[in-house]
Amino acid sequence: MGAHGLEPKKTIPASRKLGRDDAAELAAKASKLIVAKGKKVKTFMFKNDRSDEAIDAMLGPTGNLRAPTLICGRTVLVGFNEEEYRTLLA
Secondary structure, eight states: OGGGTOOOSOOOOTTSOOOHHHHHHHHHTOSEEEEEETTEEEEEEOSSOOOHHHHHHHBOTTSSBOSOEEEETTEEEESOOHHHHHHHHO
């Protein structure tokens, strides 16, 4: 992000666990959710309801929100995929 001249508005330490309710709150504010798990990327477009599938995709095996999580406007990117970050930050 620094290479793009961007600074985070908020950084949450990894010791603070964010669960399903936190993930649902993030999704409620988004119109687009991108979830990256390795090379696999799944995109959810929201108009009204946020599906359980979308919320589940945001969570890791322990039930906590996956890291990193980036919010850019009304787009939420969960997990890391270099191509998705490049596209979102371009």
